[in-house]
Amino acid sequence: MGGLMYGFSLNFINRTLNEQTMNSIISFHEKIHVRVSAYENILLQIQNGLKTSESLNSASRLETDNNEIYEIMYDALEGEVIKPIVHLTNLDGSRVFSTSDFPESYKAELMNKWGVFREIEGQTNDPVIYLQEMDYSREGKTIISLGSKLYDQAGSPTGYILVEMSRQVLFEEAKVFNSGLSNHMVLLDENGYTLFDSINSEMEGKFQQAKYLDLEKIGNHYPIDSLIGNSTFLNLEYRDKKLKTVTRVNVSSNIFHSFNRILTLIIVGGSLFSLLVSIILANAQARSISSPIKELISVMGEVEKGALEIRANLRNRDEIGELGKYFNQMLDRLNIYMNQVIEKQKQLRTVEIKMLQAQIKPHFIYNTLDVIKWSVKLGHQPEAISVVTNLARLLRFSIDSADEFLTIRNNIEFINSYLTIQRIKYNNSFEVITDIDEALMDYRIPRLILQPFIENSIIHGFGKTNKSDGIITITGQFNKSRSSDGNSESQFIEFRISDNGLGMTEQEIQELTFERPEHHIGIYNVDRRIKMYFGDDFGVRISSHSGGTEVVITMPKTMTGEIM
């Protein structure tokens, strides 16, 4: 009876609290949105103010010009109580205007167009909202960055602008949660990193570890196990589409505590009573129940302290055994999930680093220079001139543009230059047939996707046999794929590179594609890079027989590097 009463009142309180808290969350988000819109206006105001100003890119170091820019910046910030941090930079970061220090990490990101700058490049007109934690010695942390590209009056890009929201803003707005109940509110990004934590600011920038905010326990329920520790009774989650964030709130209240005590009394009393009965009835059985419970409780305590690899060791074939089993499974899943997230992050980083290695091999450059030297000594001036011209094109292609994505037209120009050099080096011992559908030319693909395979055809396919009638065929066209439900068709881009060379054994193909070969890092990386950008539906397939090798490379149609 008491249990039933308890249940009803709990339910009522629960509902009321639920509504209240949800309102607080929504109001918190509305306030943040208001700030974001205000910052977007600041951004626009500065953008417009700069259009007439020349000095962002002119090499002028005149104090007056610089002052003019700072004036535009501070004018725009006038309405803000808690001032956001604003950075202006030209395209390469050589001229920077900042209301604080310009972080070192941005310089690297600018060079390589990573991070926030990649996001900006991928967006056409609206400012980008980018979640990242930036630490400034004077102003403290910023959590949310808004970014946009800057243009001059003629409409050509001149640089970037970033407006960064201080943690202080979130802290102030989060005060809506102080309703007398003890709340724990966290703001996470899509990957589960903590952006803001109302109780434990140490957690910011890390994975959220507060157990009672766990996804598994979202919703209105009142758990009775000790994993939760100090009685969690309400967990709410709110996903914000605009900011791409997840807000979680945990409410534990004194009202609950009192109820909880009653409940505990009833349960413990009941348990004690039944325990007494069981002791009387079956002493032995009692032992077999209590010791596993103790075991389970101690394990749970360990887990709460953060020992995630520990497991309950219960051999009972009853409910407690089941409980232990589920508990273990839950821990397993948690571990797998955590490892997956960590692994994914690691992979992303290595690919970013490897991207830097997607460039012409220095060896090729030195070798080509040597060929130029000897061909001049042998009196082959026309060949030497052609090699010099094309080598310059290749170098320009790699040095002048830091963009990872280039049009297929540019990629084909690059390939043609590369082939011209190689055909001279190898005394025209092979022919090349290129057939690329004109409709493909303006789509973009990552750089150096095709070249490693062409190099492999020349060096492996023909070089090892001193073949003198090699033919490389390069084709590019659209292909169609059916969606899984078979109702719609979608087009993708498909390149085929085939040769009539030596061919490769299954083992060689395996080595090239899966095992990080030292000399063919280019080939190994192509598939990985494509999958990283576009997912597992795309990539490289190599098939080979004694009459040559065929490589099929598939990529989605994209103008920007994002899947459309």
Added chain:
Amino acid sequence: MIDVVIVEDESYIRKGMVVTTPWAELGCQVIGEAGDGLQGYELVKKLKPDIVITDVNMPILDGIEMLRKLDGVCDTEYIIISGYNDFAYAQQAIKLGVRDYLLKPIDDDDFYDTIKRVILQIEEKRNMTKQRDQNRLIQEGKGILAKEAGFDAQYDSRQIYVVKARQWIEAHFSENISIKDAALELKISESYLSRLFKNYMGYTFIEYLTDYRIREAIELLKDHHIKIYEVSEKVGYNDPKYFGIIFKKKIGVSPITFKNRYMSEE
């Protein structure tokens, strides 16, 4: 004379090295060339040259692998040429007894200096073995024999024929000669000489003769005032047309083009 073998997969670089390096001035001759590491291995094993100049990055067998296979096969000095300025590579190479490591693109002066340095080391080595051999012979009471042996102890009797044939080519290349004349001179049969040549050299008799003539022709063509038919005659071709065809086949351009384009180093 110091025997040199060149292993390099890029034909321009290989040809350039073989043809435009003043080997004779350096006291060397190229006795063979190979286009990949495996051919290189076979050739070096057969010819046992004094110096091998090899590229590192080659198909089938790279330079370092080739050296590993040749380790202990013969007493040869190696010079490595590479586009890599790679410390790990260089270290491996030094472990395998490589004398020098040149970076592409090769600077001619560095290249010649390196060859000269290696030659000095070879001669020192030869003197030591000669001394040792003579001491041994004197101890065995055969000192007189040793002094009368006109050649270095490094050659066996059959090799002497090849050496003599080469010396004869170098003395008579400007005349209209053939392998027959050389065989007559050496008092052995034509087929035996050609077989010997094949066994001890990377080139046939006629290839060696042609290469030698073309090299000489290139030196002559550097003089702007010389006429093509004069060059042709000076290197033993009576017919300038035929000389032109042979030259173009070897170098890729005709003698007249070569002469016009050659920017003399002055």
